[in-house]
Amino acid sequence: MPAIKVEKLTKKFNGLVAVDNVSFSIKPGDIFGLLGPNGAGKTTTISMLSTILKPTSGMALVNGFNITEKQDDVRKSIGIVFQDQSLDEELTAYENMDFHGRLYRIPKEERKKKIAELLKLVGLEERKDYLVKTFSGGMRRRLEIARGLLHKPEILFLDEPTLGLDPQTRNHLWKYIQKLNTEKKITIILSTHYMEEADRLCSTVAIIDKGKIVVMDTPENLKDGLGGDTITIRSSDNEQLKQKLESLDGVKHIRLHDGTVTINLKNAEKHIAEIVNLSSSSNLSIYSVSINKPSLEDVFLHYTGRSIREEGADIKDRMRLRRKMLRR
């Protein structure tokens, strides 16, 4: 049984189509990424799957339960970390966890044990009796993740988990997320507009744009689909080098370009030694070699014709951040 199965899911707001006929399915144990610019429909999709919003049409099963008919079963199966903070700042970390545990009717002894265990997992056990309003952004995020795991969900939703965090904290969080996935075998759905995040964490990435899933595959396959890596070489005789290299296995394109030779091929690093040997055996000296791996950014560009960053996107982010600051 897939952890999540979505068929033709659609959500309209006053005629505006936020999520348009989306279908996908997620294997248990996957880290599934919804990658797309702001306003692409990621949060709306997650909101529907977590029963906060009712779909306009279509069907989805979460942990085998229909999201419109078995709301309570769906809610028990999932943990969720929302895009915007959802902690009570006037309560301590422990109290926030305890509140959650009581809402999910976890018996007292088990609740205490789990809270201690999870706070340790996210490195907050020493701060457990501090009010959340004294916490930094990264600590709040970690607490929210710990809270989302308290009732042992099968599936964890993370909506833009690292939005507005500094690179170091982001790195830490990524490690936690990976650890959760491998140690606790939890299926994770994550939405993000950070390419690196999707690339580094996800076993499957669905690129979503304007409410539609444009393409979906493993990050490797998505990048390979673009024709592989690019090697750029400057040498003493580019013309001759090009001729020599044309016979090389696996080369898709080879071109002369601004005083360099560019070669498109898969797994470029495996061919570097060959290329160097070939050129030295024909007495050509190489001045420089560089390898460029395609990123998910290139994949996004390829499939949508736009760059994910040029959305002017970040106005919404900035407002969000400003709101976060004001809360302090």
Next chain:
Amino acid sequence: MDIIYTIWLRNIKRYIRSKSRIIGSLGMPLFFLLVLGFGLNSVVTVPGGGGQDYMQFIIPGIIAMSVLFTSIFSGIQVIWDKQFGFLKETLVAPVSRLEIMLGQTLGGATAAYIQGMMILVLSLFIGLSVSSVAGFLIAFGFMLLIGLCFTALGIAIASRMEDMHGFQLIMNFVIFPIFGLSGAIFPLANLPGWLKTITLADPLTYGVDGIRYGLLGTSHINPVISFAVLGTFTLLMIVFGSFLFRKIKV
């Protein structure tokens, strides 16, 4: 029941920690009590009051005021939960919205009740005398009902409001009229007919009159009737509040 208790507990913890709110909400009722009480005590005689002075007369009204303000404000705090995202956390849990709403209502009512108790205790120093234990219990009952009724109203209002911008509107067009028309600071006897009609349509009137019966032993309306009317209003408010809260969007 444990879910309702959980939500109640959170509300109480928040209330107890907000020292500034506790002190702040004492300000206005105390101001009214002292200014009106001492200011008008010598010039006003209460008709049909059985010899009590004006200071004593308004104490129940000011207690009711304190409960009213705190309870509506507690209800409206749902807006903060909505804005700060905490409401989402509650709404995706496998619990019914009715339980959440009842927990919020009880939490708000409890805070309001404590706030009213503080005024009551302070009043003991400025002329309120203990008549009987039963009287106190009656007053407590009415205070609780006022708290429940108006917390539910606050939640109903909050369910329809996006943010706190409308708060002035609520203050001026809901809270003050309910207080002003309740007979908290004037006796119901000898009112002009039209004003009396409006006053009798205000649920707080029955609360104030009930507390007055409990604390001073005098009332304009039969306390049983007051209890029945206020109780019915409270039930209606809870139903109304639950209905709107069910449809709340986050």
